Amino acid sequence: MPEKVQKTDAEWRATLSPDEYHILREAGTERPWSGEYVETKTVGVYRCRACGAELFRSDTKFDSHCGWPSFWSPLAEDRVRLLEDRSLGTTRVEVRCAACDSHLGHVFEGEGYGTPTDLRYCINSISLTLEPDEAQPGR
């Protein structure tokens, strides 16, 4: 399991931008097509913007045409925590960072994208930081 990261609300506010705080700590959603990683193909690892935990790899990212970065699997199952979300009058499954419990997005199932898992982890760009592989010599 990734090491747990715990901070107070004031500490999160001090380390995150207002937009990051709203999405990550208040479970906000960025506008579709507004995020910086929607169509990114760069090879690398996506880390949690809040705590730096490695969450997704670029090789599970796919074109969902939904306006948010979409992955068919997390880097490892223990990297994310799934919670039932009954807001907006529907039942969805919220995806949070397992290390710091920040909001990442939602996961949807059985949409027919033809990916190996038939899952779509629909993640806010602002919840992620892409670390391109070139930046890690020796890996």
Ligand SMILES: [Zn+2]
């Ligand atoms: Zn995190």
